[in-house]
Amino acid sequence: MWEILSYNYFQNALMGSILAGVGLGIVGVWVVLLRIPFVGVAISHAAFAGSVIGLLLGINPIIMAIVFSLLASILIGPIAEKSGLEANVIIGIIFSLVLGVAFLGLGLIQGPKTEAFNLIWGSILTLSRSNIYINAGVTFLVIVFLVIFGKEIKAVFYNREVAMASGIPEKFIFFSLLFLSGFVICLNLNTIGGILIFSLLINPPSAARILTHNLSKMYLLSILFGIISCLTGLIFSYLFAVPAGAAIIIISSLIFIISLILRGRNGR
Amino acid sequence: MIKIQKVSKYFSGKEILSDISLDIKKRDFVAIIGPNGAGKTTLLKTINGLILPDTGKVEVLDLDPYKNGLAVRKKIGFIFQNEFIAKNVPLSVKDVVCVGRVGVKGLFKNLTAEDFASVEKAMGEVGIMNLEDRPAGFLSGGEQRKVSIARELARDIEILLLDEILMNLDPASQMEINSLISGIYKKHKLTIVFVTHLLRYLPEEITRVVALKDGRVFSDFSPRDFNSKVLSRLYDVNEESLMKYVGNFKL
Ligand SMILES: Nc1ncnc2c1ncn2[C@@H]1O[C@H](COP(=O)(O)OP(=O)(O)O)[C@@H](O)[C@H]1O
Ligand SMILES: [Mg+2]
Numbered sequence: 475m476w477e478i479l480s481y482n483y484f485q486n487a488l489m490g491s492i493l494a495g496v497g498l499g500i501v502g503v504w505v506v507l508l509r510i511p512f513v514g515v516a517i518s519h520a521a522f523a524g525s526v527i528g529l530l531l532g533i534n535p536i537i538m539a540i541v542f543s544l545l546a547s548i549l550i551g552p553i554a555e556k557s558g559l560e561a562n563v564i565i566g567i568i569f570s571l572v573l574g575v576a577f578l579g580l581g582l583i584q585g586p587k588t589e590a591f592n593l594i595w596g597s598i599l600t601l602s603r604s605n606i607y608i609n610a611g612v613t614f615l616v617i618v619f620l621v622i623f624g625k626e627i628k629a630v631f632y633n634r635e636v637a638m639a640s641g642i643p644e645k646f647i648f649f650s651l652l653f654l655s656g657f658v659i660c661l662n663l664n665t666i667g668g669i670l671i672f673s674l675l676i677n678p679p680s681a682a683r684i685l686t687h688n689l690s691k692m693y694l695l696s697i698l699f700g701i702i703s704c705l706t707g708l709i710f711s712y713l714f715a716v717p718a719g720a721a722i723i724i725i726s727s728l729i730f731i732i733s734l735i736l737r738g739r740n741g742r
Numbered sequence: 743m744i745k746i747q748k749v750s751k752y753f754s755g756k757e758i759l760s761d762i763s764l765d766i767k768k769r770d771f772v773a774i775i776g777p778n779g780a781g782k783t784t785l786l787k788t789i790n791g792l793i794l795p796d797t798g799k800v801e802v803l804d805l806d807p808y809k810n811g812l813a814v815r816k817k818i819g820f821i822f823q824n825e826f827i828a829k830n831v832p833l834s835v836k837d838v839v840c841v842g843r844v845g846v847k848g849l850f851k852n853l854t855a856e857d858f859a860s861v862e863k864a865m866g867e868v869g870i871m872n873l874e875d876r877p878a879g880f881l882s883g884g885e886q887r888k889v890s891i892a893r894e895l896a897r898d899i900e901i902l903l904l905d906e907i908l909m910n911l912d913p914a915s916q917m918e919i920n921s922l923i924s925g926i927y928k929k930h931k932l933t934i935v936f937v938t939h940l941l942r943y944l945p946e947e948i949t950r951v952v953a954l955k956d957g958r959v960f961s962d963f964s965p966r967d968f969n970s971k972v973l974s975r976l977y978d979v980n981e982e983s984l985m986k987y988v989g990n991f992k993l
Contacts, residue, residue, distance in 0.1 A: 507831050625853060629841045631831045632878075635822055639790055640897065641815035641845030687832045687877055 478712060486601040487718070490609065490665045491704035494674065497613040498662060499700030500620060501655040502679035503693055507631045508651065510561050513550065514675040516569040517659045518593075518668030520546035523572040525590040526579035535589050540660055546572065547656020551649040561652075596667025598708065598718045609661050616654050620693070623647060628689060670719040674703060677726035681733035699729050743768045743901065743933050744789055749798035751784060751957075758784050759795065760957040766935065771927050771947050773965075774937045776954035777977060782937045783823060785954065786903045789935070790818045803900065816845055819894030819902040823909065823937075825886070829879035835889050838878045839865055842896035857896075864896035867929075868922060884915035891922060895930070902926070904936045908943065920945045941973070941988055 478484050505511050524542025528535035546568050554561040580587060620627065626647045629637040638644035659671060666674055682695035707722030714721075744766035751759040759781045766772055774782050787793040788800050791807030791814055800807055807814040827838070842864070843857040865871050868888045873881070878889065887907050894902060904923065908916045924945040927934050938944065944951075944965070951968045953960040953976050961972050973988070974981035 507828070509828065509830065622850065625840075625844045625847070626849070628833070628837065629844045631828075632833055632838060632841050633825060633827065635792075636820070636825065636841065636893075637844075639792060639815055639818075639820040639822070640842060640894075641812045643812065643849070683830065683832060687834070689832050689837070692832055 482603075483599055483601070484712075486603060486606055487598045487708055488705070489606050490598055490601045491708050491722075492701055493606070493609045493613050494662045494665045495678075495699075495701030495704040496697050497609070497616055497658040498666075498671070498674050499678050499697035500616050500693060501651075501658045502675045502677075502700070503682070503696050504627075504651045505655055505675060506679040506683065508561075508648075510565060510652075511672075511676050512562065512565050512569070513547070513652070513655060514659055514672045516550075516565045516572070517543045517546050517656045518663055518671055519569055519576065520572040521593055521660050521663050522590060522668055523576035523579065525593050526576045526583065526587075529585075529587065529590055530579050530583055535593075536664075539593055539663065542572065543656055543660035543663075544653070547653050547660075548649075551645075551652045555645075592667075593663045594668045595717075596663065596665055596670060596719045598665050598711075601665060605664060609665070612654075612657050612661050616658055619650065619654060623650075627651065631689075666722060667719045670723050673723045673726055674700065677723075677730045678703065681726075681730040684730075684733040684737045699726065703729060743770070743803065744935075745799075745801040746785075746788070747799045747801075749788060749795040749800060751781075751788065751793065751795050753784075758957050759788070762798070762954075762957070762959055764952065764959065764962070766933065768933055769931065770949050771934045771945070772936065772950045772952055773944055773948045774935060774952050774954060775939065775941065775976070776960065780954040781957040782954055783905055784957075786820070786905055786935065786937065789901075789903060790815050790820055812845075816897070817900045819897060819899040821887075821890045821894060821902075821904050821907050823905040823907075825890055827879045827886070829877075831879065833878045835870060835873045835876050835878050835881070836861065836865070838889055839892045839896050842893040846897050860896045860898075861892075864892040867895060867926075868892040883910050884912075884918065887911065887915070887919055888922070891919075891926070895926065900933065902932050902934045904934065904938075906937050906939065908938055908940050913943075916940065916943050 505513050521539035521543040524538040525535035528538030550561055550564050554564045626642050629642050630644055630647045634644055634648060662671060678699035679696040681699050682692045685695060686692050703722050703726035706725050708718050710716065710721040711718035746762055746764040749759055749762045750757060776782055784793060788795050789802060791811040794808045802814050803817055805814050839861045840853060843853055843861060847853060847857060868891050870888050870892055873885060908919060920943055924947050927947050948965050951965050952962045955976055960976055970981050970985050974984050977984060
């Protein structure tokens with residue numbers, strides 16, 4: 475089975491998996507601790523809507539997907555702020571809007587629509603080297619942001635109002651967290667797919683949270699669980715010829731369940 | 743130290759602060775009282791620049807707190823009414839007190855041994871060293887309030903704004919927090935603004951009692967001159983029944 479490693483597409487898939495595990499492992503901690511997990515669903519559907527609109531207008535659907543999901547992730551914070559509503563409510567509104575746009579577009583497209591649906595299902599085995607470079611760049615950006623602003627991020631998790639009142643640029647931090655989460659989610663859509671990315675966003679940090687009460691350890695465990703999910707998922711899909719995304723999701727859910735059982739034993 | 747000049751603030755067309763002028767001097771220990779919805783919290787938030795007044799001027803430490811938010815807030819401690827700690831966030835009590843040092847330190851710098859020393863000192867002074875490693879989301883009301891006080895003490899502040907921090911505490915904890923605040927006032931040479939409803943439990947060191955009603959300064963007395971007549975007009979309640987309820991509140 476080792477000869478598979480010499481294939482370019484499989485190398486890309488391996489690297490894509492590791493990057494997805496790291497990137498989603500980190501932003502997963504953010505969205506779980508900010509209590510906005512459904513940002514994952516909203517952004518992946520924004521990407522879907524973008525790619526549909528791209529197909530419709532004859533613009534590169536991947537680029538339109540990125541534009542749409544970045545737009546969605548940039549807008550959530552300021553709209554919540556302006557309206558005085560919770561970020562979760564705005565996420566719901568954006569989700570339904572982009573879903574509407576996507577369906578409208580699907581109805582209008584004459585030709586084949588596979589390219590748009592690729593983002594929904596993901597296709598880890600068709601990742602290109604340039605996909606990998608872009609994902610690596612964004613994952614690097616997220617790590618750098620976390621390292622530079624780690625203490626401010628912690629304060630924002632604690633209490634946004636207190637953070638602001640104590641002289642921390644809370645809005646910059648909060649909006650950046652939303653934006654970077656959106657960026658990572660969107661770029662990993664062709665790896666994992668829009669429907670399945672949600673569990674890779676939520677399961678690793680949740681399992682990590684169950685096992686530790688220390689923020690740094692939570693990040694590390696979440697990244698570790700993300701990588702394990704992606705790699706074992708990929709290998710299972712190769713060995714048993716099952717869809718990679720589905721295998722990744724099953725593994726990450728298993729990790730969550732095992733953490734739950736371990737916690738039950740230790741009583742934490 | 744805090745100069746509020748003819749400040750008004752509207753929320754959705756309703757005047758919440760109307761034409762408020764207050765001059766709070768260094769070392770004042772001001773109690774702010776007044777009915778719910780009088781605008782006490784809004785006033786505190788204009789002092790540290792979280793809210794921009796629609797008219798009038800606020801000057802804190804010779805700066806406009808809205809324009810110079812970050813700089814001014816580094817010098818002002820603020821404990822909010824009902825501070826919320828999400829239970830899902832994995833932070834220890836010590837982590838929370840460290841949050842106090844984050845703004846002081848500024849961006850791009852890690853907390854150093856010096857910062858941790860301030861944190862330890864603040865926790866020691868408030869008497870929560872034993873809680874250090876406890877999850878911050880699972881504390882009693884009194885413990886939570888002490889953690890918040892330690893968080894602000896760790897910050898090198900000059901002004902401390904306290905918004906109904908005695909709320910939801912049992913009488914013993916109220917007394918404990920009050921004497922903590924008194925001790926801090928004496929020891930740290932702070933200027934304190936203390937919003938409260940508990941007239942019977944005002945710290946002795948209070949130098950001034952400002953009453954707000956319908957967004958206006960209703961009265962501004964030294965504690966000695968404050969009496970039940972003012973109080974009954976402030977709350978629109980019959981003096982006798984109010985006294986029965988509040989009890990002996992002699993300041
Ligand atoms: N952001 C806001 N938007 C609209 N109304 C507000 C806002 N903040 C406060 N208010 C209103 O202003 C009034 C005064 O509020 P507040 O300052 O919290 O009163 P207090 O602290 O004295 O109880 C209340 O009627 C409240 O509903
Ligand atoms: Mg209030």
